[in-house]
Amino acid sequence: MPESLTILLLLTLPLAGALLVGVLPARNSILPRIVAMASMLVVLVLAAGLFYNFDGTIAGEPLGLNVPWIASLGVNLHLAVDGLNAYFLLLTALLFPVVLGSAWRTREAQFTLYLALLLVLEASLFGTFLAQNLMIFFVFWEAVLIPMCLLILAFGGEQRRQAAMTFFLYTLVGSVLLLAAVLLLGVEGLHQTGRWSFEFGHLEQLHLGWETELFVFCSIVLACAIKCPLFPFHSWLPLSYCEAPFSGTALMAGVLSKMGAFGILKLALPLCPEVSAVMAPYLEMLAVASIVHGAVIALRQEDFRRLVAYASLSHMGYIVLGIFSLQNTAMHGALFQVLSHGVTVVGLLLVLSVLEQRLGTSWRQVNALATSAPHLAIVLMLFILASVALPLTSGFTSEFMILFGAFQHAMAAWTSGALPIQLGAVVVAATVMVLSAGYMLRFGRTILFGESSCGTPLWDLNLREAMVFFPLLLVIVWIGIWPNPIMTRVGPAVSRLTQQVAGKSGLPLALSSLTSPDGGANGR
């Protein structure tokens, strides 16, 4: 099957599924769920095929689907796999059927609205990750908000309205400036080349002035920092994570937060290489602040969902740290962390959701899982271990690579005469891994061991749930043990990206440090 057709199917199959689900009779029927699951599984197969066939070569323009949409403005529906988005594609395709499978018997899955929203969400996420045109990227980036927001609103907890409103409006703040930046880039292109075009390949060729580039960079990073989220733009996070239904939280933490990382990789670095090189140390420090903040707050949480929310904040910080180390190893680590964190956090949340489905509202008091439901306990423990970055799990591979790369970058900056602040930040980030072991193991101890207090017997994993957790565990172990075959596919894209930033900055990476003359003045 040609690549363009596959990509078109990735986008249209979920939408067609959503339409079909919408017209099916809802009453007590399993049919809508089967339709939704079938379309998600077909999409997973297609996406896996795309990933498998993608050999990593990036000669010239990425191919894929390219259809003009607004011809006079140079807005084409241009979607392609280009290496950077390969992991994101795979993660999205994998997590949706997993989440639906785990929510199969929940109350919300009885509603066709829920299934339709999931499918629309999947399609818009594919659009975001595959976009090769800035305007198309923006359109899908925003379109993701609507189904997610409605998911929280229609199926959330007590404060769902407030949570949905906060989520939407907070995220929209970033988008307002992002749209301004998108238009500004288009106008710059118009002035420099005489025609409108929003193609990434076209925009990367532009020579922006420092001021323009700074504006564009700040808008993009703000939008992405809110999406990620990154300290101090995370205040929408606990409310949304706690009020959404479990499946919604899983998708938010697993996939939606990755949009922020993807935005930085795909927009900020290639479009504003000079500013990125200068601003990278500041953002690294922001990332470390995020890591520390998330971990410290997570230590004090009694509610497991809040704990996972803040742990997620901490882990997302590692991704940003890896990206802004502007260094091959760290970038690979960040991409692995995307997969690893996505899979791990979804696994943790889905285990909690299984408990909630069994016990209702009393799931928060659950303990002694190790005796009452040993298989579930083992699964949960594996996710916890991946989350604390135990060697041989994906968490270790990614966080080790991130810290290794960031350390090299910071050392290079130090030896070239900068203050050792960056180095200190990396050391702090490495130390915080101990904290993460602290809160995750405390979480595990509370749930897994102790005197059984709840009276109702707890069923262990059934076959459906085991099938849900299996692919997640497979990814965790695979990346932990044998990451190389996955890594080779993104290798060329990653080294091209680091070279773009290094090449355009005009100075060796090591020099782009705190003391950079014009960055220091403008960067504040």
Add this chain to the structure above:
Amino acid sequence: MAADLLYGLLPEHLLLGLIFILMLLDMFRANRQLGGALFAAVLAVGSSLLLYQLFRGYSIELVPSEIVIDRFALLGRLVILGCGLVFGLCSLMQANSCKYWILLVSSLLGALIIMDSAGFASLFIGIEMLSLPAFALMVSFTGSAGTGEGAFKYLLLSSVASALILFGISLAYGVTGSLAIRAFAASLSSGGVQNLTAAFLVLSGFFLKGAVFPFHAWAPDAYAGARLQVTAFLASLVKGAVVLGLARILTSLLLNGEIVATITVLSLASIFYGNIAAIRQTTFKRLLAYSSIAHAGYMMFALADSTGARVEALLYYVSVYALTTIIACTCFSLISHGEGDSLDLLDGAFATHPVPAGVLALAVLSMAGIPPLPGFLAKVFIFKNVVASGLLLPSVLAFLGSYFGAVFYLSVAFRLFSTAPAVDDATGEVGKNTAWGGVLLGTALLTLFTLVPGIFNLLL
């Protein structure tokens, strides 16, 4: 020549004939459904005729420098007739007499004349024909006391606007010695106190008619007093025709710095005022009024561009905005069954009326400018012109203004989903109401605008 007059102005003649037939029907007290059916049929014929002329590339100067049929005239009339058709289908059930249709058609006729006009005389006639029947529409067919106040405010300020426009025109005539708009535009670019005053007077007249801040005060009362479908008519077609009239005068003319600055400030004020004031509204019509003030701001913002793509952007914006407003109003009345216009009626409406609630949610999100809905594209078309004209800061401010807009549009959408939907579907109301035809046609047109956003660029 006579044949040309007949052929070129055939849509106008059709509407004129329709008015006479409706009058006769009214006299003989014919079946009241007949009026609506005739209305829909004539508008459909008129639209297809315009489409035919458009594809044949028809253009003619019927009355030199007074009535000119060009691409804009064809497209503008097509937009008006298309939106009018959708509106007519939507209000087919609620219209209770032929008089309603007579007034509606007269107002539409005025809008068509605005689109044809190349001189100030016909422009002025068109504007008056547009607004006076609208006033009559507001006061008739309702028994409530608040209507009189709102309608009177509208009449009064509308005549002030007419006076301003007339005064501006006479000043312009003093300079150029001609009533042709083109002559005025040519002399405007040379500057001069009298020219600028004339331009400001005409502009403020249009701003008053279009309810742009600070000339907006009549709109909330007038909108709240009228019946919902009349409100929809005022907010969509009347406002759209006024804006397109302005586009007709200014075309892609390069404006003076002073005028651009004024327009920018006023439209920004309008965007902020409308969007922020709308947040605290509790009734749908007032919400619509404030949102229409904000939208008037966006449309006027398009005049600040200097890239010459203003007309295309405005045509797109007006058609999308008018259709969305009509659809939103129709869905609201389908949900509320005509009982009051409190926003509380929308609470949990998705559970009881899934289809109109879903469409209404999409319509308000489109008005808020959330991609990939057409309202977003409409805003992008305007903003890209303004950014390309070097006005980055005002555009960023306007984006911020639309952020405030998202707050209340979202809260409407949220009300619809505020209770979890019931498992068993609500059924039975679909199919009984002809308003569905209007909603369907409008949605189809909006889908077309979304799929082919460059449509006006291709046709213009």
